[in-house]
Amino acid sequence: MHNNRLRAIVGRVEDLPTLPRTVLRITEIINNPKSSARDLAGVINDDQVLTARLLRLVNSSFYGFPQRIATVSFAIVLLGFDAIRNLLLTTSIFDLFNGADRELQVEREKLWDHSLGCAVAAKIIGEHLHFEKVEELFVCGLLHDLGKIVEMAYMPNDYARVRARVKANDELILLAEEEILGCNHADIGHLLAERWNLPAPVPDVILHHHTPVRAGEFMREAAAVHLADIFCRALEIGSGGDHRIPALHPPAWEILELKTNDIEALLHRLETEYHDICPFIQASTAISPSEREA
Amino acid sequence: MREITLVDARSDMILASDVLHDHQKLLLRKGVALNDKNIKILKSWGITRITVNSDPHPEDGATPADPVALIEAIEDRLNHKFGETDGNEIHKEIQRVATQIIIARYHAQEAIDAQ
Structure with a gap:
């Protein structure tokens, strides 16, 4: 393993991104079985941006509730703790995909599209296979390439070399990272997910989304995200940073117990649901200056 | 320029x-x-x-690339992306369906633009 190289890289990265303090606090509350809906509502209500995003989302056509939901407490009762946490993570992570470097902005936007596509695809695969917690699959899909964001934002010189190698050799970004960095985006993303104390199975799925058989008890979740990644690349939803599609990890197909004739329906659902949710997620995360100042 | x-x-x-x-x-x-x-x-x-x-008007006779060429390019591109996995039935099926969907996506956009 390349732990020493990884530690050296992380040591050079002085300011790894942090999640907003409120989201960290919310994660703590949700992970604590003694917490109540009132505890959670109290923390969210203290953050106007999160409150605005949450209420906009639950009042959107995506959820389709027949009446207007005016309070955070009511939203928590309707959606449940896990859905609220995942929703807040989603909207917070979107902010990481914005940066000052205009040269990389197109690439960041395409990575966001790819990540959102993987989130939708993982959820669809999970629903098809009757996974118990499809919401967490959505988050795993959204965050599977978190390491690439770290590379873009915090290791620009290394990332430029990775990009140059991908372009010159027309190879998978994973291979270029291994050669140049001595580790890959899955290692880096996993490290950040652990620092953020993200709930299981997110860190393990990030680490093993290219090799799901190594994900231990979270093998099925990792296999779902692995396949979701391939689906999104095939449908050209955003870009993961290269022009290749990684080979399907053979055990992943066996782990999921899918049939070849399931593929057509899954891909058509992905095409429809991604384009339904895409403008909505972006609209729900874009908070106007007046809302920020509210 | x-x-x-x-x-x-x-x-x-x-x-x-x-x-x-x-x-x-x-x-x-x-x-x-x-x-x-x-x-x-x-x-x-x-x-x-x-x-x-800086010319605000397009040159006379200028046209976008042929839509048929775009469709061929989609097929070429997916062949290239999946190149190293030829022979795998699952990849073949993903590629077949993906090609259909992307082509349909372009046709749908053209229909919207024509309205």
Whole structure:
């Protein structure tokens, strides 16, 4: 393993991104079985941006509730703790995909599209296979390439070399990272997910989304995200940073117990649901200056 | 004539040179006026920089690249992306369905634009 190289890289990265303090606090509350809906509502209500995003989302056509939901407490009762946490993570992570470097902005936007596509695809695969917690699959899909964001934002010189190698050799970004960095985006993303104390199975799925058989008890979740990644690349939803599609990890197909004739329906659902949710997620995360100042 | 990033591209800017994918496949011809649709297409092809001029009007006779060529390019591109996995039945099925969906996506967009 390349732990020493990884530690050296992380040591050079002085300011790894942090999640907003409120989201960290919310994660703590949700992970604590003694917490109540009132505890959670109290923390969210203290953050106007999160409150605005949450209420906009639950009042959107995506959820389709027949009446207007005016309070955070009511939203928590309707959606449940896990859905609220995942929703807040989603909207917070979107902010990481914005940066000052205009040269990389197109690439960041395409990575966001790819990540959102993987989130939708993982959820669809999970629903098809009757996974118990499809919401967490959505988050795993959204965050599977978190390491690439770290590379873009915090290791620009290394990332430029990775990009140059991908372009010159027309190879998978994973291979270029291994050669140049001595580790890959899955290692880096996993490290950040652990620092953020993200709930299981997110860190393990990030680490093993290219090799799901190594994900231990979270093998099925990792296999779902692995396949979701391939689906999104095939449908050209955003870009993961290269022009290749990684080979399907053979055990992943066996782990999921899918049939070849399931593929057509899954891909058509992905095409429809991604384009339904895409403008909505972006609209729900874009908070106007007046809302920020509210 | 000036080179700009695609982020800075705006509707009605005029392309000062052909936009090629991987220096081979013609995506848009010199003289075409940019609009939201073709900027989006360039973005989807991974184009990051283009050259534009300051003339607000497209050159006479300038046309976008042939839509048939775009469809062929989709098939070529997916073949290339899946190249190393030839022979795998699961990959073949994903590629078959994906090709259909992407082609349908372009047709649907054209129908919307025609209305």
